[in-house]
Amino acid sequence: MNRFLTLVGRDLRLALRQGSDATIAVMFFVLCVVLFPFGVGPEPNILARIAAGVIWVAALLASLLSLERLFQNDYEDGSLELLVLTPLPLEAVVLAKTLAHWLVTGVPLIVAAPLLAVLLNMEADGFGVLVLTLAVGTPVLSLIGAIGAALTLGARRGGVLLSLLILPLYIPVLIFGAGAIDAAILGLSPRPHILLLSGLLAGALPLAPWAGAAALRQAVE
Amino acid sequence: MPVFAGTDLTCLRGDRLVFTGLDFRVGSGEALLLLGPNGSGKSSLLRIMAGLLRPFRGRLAWDDAAVADDPDRHRGRAHYVGHLDAVKPVLTATENLAFWAALGGAPVPEERARAALARLGVPHIAGVPGRYLSAGQKRRLNLARILAAPAPLWLLDEPTVALDRAAIGLLEAIIAEHRAGGGMVVVSTHTDIALPGAATLHLDDFTPAGPDDGDDPGDDAGDDDEDTRP
Numbered sequence: 291m292n293r294f295l296t297l298v299g300r301d302l303r304l305a306l307r308q309g310s311d312a313t314i315a316v317m318f319f320v321l322c323v324v325l326f327p328f329g330v331g332p333e334p335n336i337l338a339r340i341a342a343g344v345i346w347v348a349a350l351l352a353s354l355l356s357l358e359r360l361f362q363n364d365y366e367d368g369s370l371e372l373l374v375l376t377p378l379p380l381e382a383v384v385l386a387k388t389l390a391h392w393l394v395t396g397v398p399l400i401v402a403a404p405l406l407a408v409l410l411n412m413e414a415d416g417f418g419v420l421v422l423t424l425a426v427g428t429p430v431l432s433l434i435g436a437i438g439a440a441l442t443l444g445a446r447r448g449g450v451l452l453s454l455l456i457l458p459l460y461i462p463v464l465i466f467g468a469g470a471i472d473a474a475i476l477g478l479s480p481r482p483h484i485l486l487l488s489g490l491l492a493g494a495l496p497l498a499p500w501a502g503a504a505a506l507r508q509a510v511e
Numbered sequence: 512m513p514v515f516a517g518t519d520l521t522c523l524r525g526d527r528l529v530f531t532g533l534d535f536r537v538g539s540g541e542a543l544l545l546l547g548p549n550g551s552g553k554s555s556l557l558r559i560m561a562g563l564l565r566p567f568r569g570r571l572a573w574d575d576a577a578v579a580d581d582p583d584r585h586r587g588r589a590h591y592v593g594h595l596d597a598v599k600p601v602l603t604a605t606e607n608l609a610f611w612a613a614l615g616g617a618p619v620p621e622e623r624a625r626a627a628l629a630r631l632g633v634p635h636i637a638g639v640p641g642r643y644l645s646a647g648q649k650r651r652l653n654l655a656r657i658l659a660a661p662a663p664l665w666l667l668d669e670p671t672v673a674l675d676r677a678a679i680g681l682l683e684a685i686i687a688e689h690r691a692g693g694g695m696v697v698v699s700t701h702t703d704i705a706l707p708g709a710a711t712l713h714l715d716d717f718t719p720a721g722p723d724d725g726d727d728p729g730d731d732a733g734d735d736d737e738d739t740r741p
Contacts, residue, residue, distance in 0.1 A: 296613040300602075307601040368595025372656075375561055376614045377587040511564050 293378040294386050301390030304363075311356050316398040319352035323406045334411045341410035342471035343464075345420065346427075348406075349399050350460050353428060356395045357435040357456070358442075358449040360387060361506065365443050371510050380503035388436040388498070396428035412475075419474040419484070423467040426487045433491075433498035434459050440505035462490060512539040513574050515560075515664055515695055520569035522555045529555050530717035533569070537664075537695045542686065542706045545699035547714030553699035554594070556714065557668045560697060561591040587616075589664040590657040594672075596649040597656075600642035604628060604652050607641055608659050615660025627655035632681055646673040654682060665689060665696045671704055679704060 305312050326344050330336055364370040364387075373383050403424050404417055412420070438456040442448035470483030516536040522529040529552035537543045545553045558564040560571065562582055571578040578585045598607055608624035617623045628634050631651045636644060644652065650673045657665055665686070671679050683705050686696050698704065 293614050293616075296610065300610045303606075304599060304601060366595075367599070368593055368597040369599070371563060371593060371595070372591070372597050372611065373614075374563060375586050375589065375591055377583065377616065378614060379583065 293376070294382050297373075297378065297383060297386040298390045298393075301387055302393060305390065305394040311359060312394045312398065315352045315356045315395040316402055318355055319348050319399050320402055320406065322348040322351060323410065326410070338411040338413060341407060341412035342416060342420065342468045342475070344410060345403055345406055345412075346423075346464050346468045346471075349403070349424060349428065350431060350457075350464060352399060353395060353431040353435060354453055354456060354460075356391070357432075357439050358452055360391055360436060360439040361443050361509075362439075362448070365509065370506065374506065374510050380506060381499040384436055384440065384499040384502035384506065388432050388502075391436070392429050392432040396432055399428060400424045412471075415477075416471045416475045419471050419480045422484060423470045423480075423487060426484065426491055427463050427467045430463050430487070430490050430494050431460060433494040434463075436502045437498050437505065440502040440509065443506070443509040463487065466490070512693075513663060513695075514538050515571075515573050517560070517566075517571045518569060520556070520559065520571075521567045522552055522559060522564070523567040524555060528719050530714055531568075531719050533712075533714075533717045535712055537697060537710075539663075539693045539695060540690045542690060542696040542698065542709035544704075544706055544709045544711045545697065545714060546711055551714040551718055553714055554668050557591070557593075557666045557697065557699060560664075561589055561666050562586060563591070588662050589666055590660075590662045591666045591668075592653055592657060592670055593668050596653040598641040598644065598649045598652055601640060603638050603640050604633075604636045604644065604648075605638065607652060608655055611656045612659035615662070617660045620659070623659045624655070627658035628652070630658055630681075630685065631655045632678065647675060647678065650674055651678060654685075658685065663694050665694065667696065667698045669699055669701065671700055671702045 323344055326340070327337060330340070361370060364373065374380055376383075400421060403420055407417055407420055435452075435456055438452045441455065442452045445451055466483045466487045470480035470487065473483060474480040514536065516534075518534050520533040521531040533556070535543060545556060547553055555564060559566050562578065562585055573585065573588070602610070605621060605624045605628070608627060609620035612620035612623045612627075625634070625637055628637055631654055633648060633651050633655075636648055636652070641649070650670075654670060670682060674682065679702075686698075686706065690696060696706070698706065
């Protein structure tokens, strides 16, 4: 457990010192959402109708943006080989790095989302559910993304490959995330959507580190 | 007394047979020197010993217990120093080192890190971020890693690259000390490094003779690893 926290702490420290990764994801998220009123026009009703979907799609793309670097730096400077060789199981290494990635890129998205919801004229009923679905959904995005990042390690143009590989797998998260908010706005219960989203998280939590570790072992060989 | 041994090891990289039928044995306090031309598989053998690479055939054993049966335990007793220095540019030398020491299970990582840097003759770089370190200083920092957390088996892949004469002397003394304490060392090298009483293993003795020997560009085994990565 101590080793796990040591690795999380080190990744957080690296991210904060480098700065760019954390801010780029949230800046991209904000800009992406802000573009929509320019594209579809400032009609408040239209914006309110598409708000949930737009925010979720933007969150999805923003989380994808930084995923490519999840293992890349460690792979290039040789740290990954040494992480494979530490007594900490590789599954825990993947989980620790994914957790650090989520804290750095996912949490700022959750904080920024309500502001963007105001910008898009989303109904106030949806705000709480928006934050809740993002809180449950963005860890799933990071976990699924970690598998892709590990698989595309060392590939040329890995970033493009990563998007093609991962985006289809993000679809269930998008459906239930945006669906929960729409349900809440229409006065229905968002509970089933949120439960399904939680189910995805419960599934990804053990499976993603396992699959990611297998891919990393292949990458360092 | 622990013994680390390999029998009938075969290494296949891509579709090229690097070495075959290789046996080695390192006992407590002993050292093994790997020699051979570029591409003869020194790095591959060290990676196999560390557990990064699976041998195509053959068996690695620690005290007659197969390493493949308990890879987690094997990782805890080996230190591997490869071609890459694993130094993070934004962390100071002490932070870099303390992280590896903590992962290796050292009780007071910062203290161990500072002591290890001093032992390698570079106490003054303790607070310097990785991006300002020279190649030689990075290498010393990477070597300090093996001192920061104790492990009985050291696997050093060309540790003398980028080191000056004084640092090589320090490294020789550190290895001698480790062996005196019952540790084992496997070193691959092209330069002269004094390892009194070390056994030597010429890897070209195990290279299979074949028609494809001539057209091999003879690049370094470390670079070879990169080429054959999937």
